[in-house]
Amino acid sequence: MTDTAAGQVSALGRVGRLPELLEVEATGEGVEAGIAYWLVDDSGRWLFTAAEIARHAGWPAHETAKRVRALVTARDSTSACPSCGALTEVTSRSDLTARRSRYSYAPPACGDCRRRAAEEIAEQRRAAEAEEARRRNELAADVAEHFALRDTEPLHVTEQDLRHVIALLALLRRADHDLVRTLPLAEWPASEPYAPISLDAAELVRQLWRCGLLRVHPASPPDAFGYTPDGELGIFVEKTSFVVTGSGPTGPRNATALRALYAAIAEPWTEDWRAAAADLTSELLLADALDYLDLQMSEHGFELKVGERTRLAVARALEHFSLGSVYNIVNRAARNSAAYYQRSGVPKQQAANSVVSRVDGDTDRALAEKWDLKPYRRDWRLPMSVLLSTFFVTALSVGDVMAAKPEELAAAIAAK
Numbered sequence: 001m002t003d004t005a006a007g008q009v010s011a012l013g014r015v016g017r018l019p020e021l022l023e024v025e026a027t028g029e030g031v032e033a034g035i036a037y038w039l040v041d042d043s044g045r046w047l048f049t050a051a052e053i054a055r056h057a058g059w060p061a062h063e064t065a066k067r068v069r070a071l072v073t074a075r076d077s078t079s080a081c082p083s084c085g086a087l088t089e090v091t092s093r094s095d096l097t098a099r100r101s102r103y104s105y106a107p108p109a110c111g112d113c114r115r116r117a118a119e120e121i122a123e124q125r126r127a128a129e130a131e132e133a134r135r136r137n138e139l140a141a142d143v144a145e146h147f148a149l150r151d152t153e154p155l156h157v158t159e160q161d162l163r164h165v166i167a168l169l170a171l172l173r174r175a176d177h178d179l180v181r182t183l184p185l186a187e188w189p190a191s192e193p194y195a196p197i198s199l200d201a202a203e204l205v206r207q208l209w210r211c212g213l214l215r216v217h218p219a220s221p222p223d224a225f226g227y228t229p230d231g232e233l234g235i236f237v238e239k240t241s242f243v244v245t246g247s248g249p250t251g252p253r254n255a256t257a258l259r260a261l262y263a264a265i266a267e268p269w270t271e272d273w274r275a276a277a278a279d280l281t282s283e284l285l286l287a288d289a290l291d292y293l294d295l296q297m298s299e300h301g302f303e304l305k306v307g308e309r310t311r312l313a314v315a316r317a318l319e320h321f322s323l324g325s326v327y328n329i330v331n332r333a334a335r336n337s338a339a340y341y342q343r344s345g346v347p348k349q350q351a352a353n354s355v356v357s358r359v360d361g362d363t364d365r366a367l368a369e370k371w372d373l374k375p376y377r378r379d380w381r382l383p384m385s386v387l388l389s390t391f392f393v394t395a396l397s398v399g400d401v402m403a404a405k406p407e408e409l410a411a412a413i414a415a416k
């Protein structure tokens, strides 16, 4: 091997040159064959085939690349590490070709730089995890202190408002097995919801808590707690487990309260409770019927924003007909709105809004023409909530809530 004109190298009887920007370091016996491996001709093609080099050097053909590597270290400066500038070893010609096609614009960082970057990321993650654990512990300590279960006043059921009594009973009767704490609203199964979707259940439970009937159970799921922007410890009502006011261990405490609630609703009611029962009837039936309206509308691909006009129309129907018959009216109104949309080509929202006038109009016609409106059964997609069954079935002893006419419900209240 001898250097000839600038950049030119002769090896194994031919003259070539190294590919541009490839640096080689060669040492050892028989290095000429190793250099020859990397030489290209004027048009950039490899000067020798691997087989020719193996034959010259007396190597087994399949070991050419390996033997060359032992003699020559080649580094490609077009694929220098963008962070530290280090050049990594090129292992073979095909490696060089691959680098120059793949990495012509953005060579990857070298192994050391990648390791360092990975360590930095891991370090940041460890720090973030430690910080998160510290925050969790701090929150847990705050919760344990702030919501420690203390003995509080016993529950005086008959002094409470009927709406709260029913809401509390519905919540406690589906508490866990040993009645240790209530099920967070977010965990009630869809097959047996706490309240109709249209009713603000979180607000109802929040009222029970605010007026002292419920205490936060400190062993609620950790995500039930958090800090306000002012740094005050607070709860997310939907995720919180509660225990009823009273003293002693929570299981027996809740059990005592549950017995007292059942007893109180079975006793004759006060005038206040009977008046409240009429309001609660309207509130619960309206929420349930609005859930059904929403279900029917979405079934026909409509989106209905429930406003005051909708609430009034459905509430008026409920003043005259059983819940099941109002389902009948709602079902027909939604179907007719869908047909109207198909037939007339009016905008979808206009067709959706027309459902309210249909409920209103059908209520009028059903009354004037004395329609015999068949009460619908419940839709399997809309199971009766525990709040409704607690009030109508348990408290008012109304067997078939869907078929009960308004005057029957009024008579059930009057009989309490």
Ligand SMILES: [Zn+2]
Residues within 6 Å of the ligand: 081, 082, 083, 084, 085, 086, 109, 110, 111, 112, 113, 114
């Ligand atoms: Zn590097």
